[in-house]
Amino acid sequence: MTAITWELFNHQVAECRRCGLCGGIHHKVPGQGDPHAPLMLIGEGPGQVEDEQGLAFVGPAGQLLTRMLAAISLPRDRVYICNVVKCRPPNNRVPTAEEAAACMMHLRMQVSLVRPKVIVLLGSTAAKNTLGDTLRITRDRGQWFERNGVWMMPTYHPSALLRDPSKKREAWEDMQTLRDKLMELQLYPDLYGVSNDHA
Numbered sequence: 001m002t003a004i005t006w007e008l009f010n011h012q013v014a015e016c017r018r019c020g021l022c023g024g025i026h027h028k029v030p031g032q033g034d035p036h037a038p039l040m041l042i043g044e045g046p047g048q049v050e051d052e053q054g055l056a057f058v059g060p061a062g063q064l065l066t067r068m069l070a071a072i073s074l075p076r077d078r079v080y081i082c083n084v085v086k087c088r089p090p091n092n093r094v095p096t097a098e099e100a101a102a103c104m105m106h107l108r109m110q111v112s113l114v115r116p117k118v119i120v121l122l123g124s125t126a127a128k129n130t131l132g133d134t135l136r137i138t139r140d141r142g143q144w145f146e147r148n149g150v151w152m153m154p155t156y157h158p159s160a161l162l163r164d165p166s167k168k169r170e171a172w173e174d175m176q177t178l179r180d181k182l183m184e185l186q187l188y189p190d191l192y193g194v195s196n197d198h199a
């Protein structure tokens, strides 16, 4: 059996022709961040800026995501960020079920390599492709789902918050829920450590 390594993952994504999306892109966007982060965030697919730079969540939605993480004192370089599909769908359309399924082997390999304890699913595409088609983002956001010892929480995609700022209040609640889980599991003790104050 071939060992799963980052080298193999990078090669696999670079060579991938499993669906038609790679025909119209500038760069593949595998994902980036701390390769052993306790927290992974999964979005839908690269947008225009991501396609130009080959990096996930670096456009307007990514900048909002960075601010949301900062609001719970989490620097972006302490998490791992990627998408369901690694190639930009034309005009930012939602990836088809076939495209998402074709790309799932890459996401599975990333999860095996990072081994996160907590995964945040950003938007409906990430939530449905991970937790199943019956997932409804408006109904199920902010809830925890445990799968094989990994805690998963769907929340709104930052692009949805940019389109409809009235959703920001619920998204903020979800970020608090996330911070509580990270604290409970003691995943970032240097950021959320128990107080040493015995006075």
Ligand code: URA
Residues within 6 Å of the ligand: 043, 044, 045, 046, 047, 050, 055, 056, 057, 058, 059, 061, 062, 083, 159
């Ligand atoms: N939207 C996504 O889902 N992912 C990105 O990387 C950028 C925008």
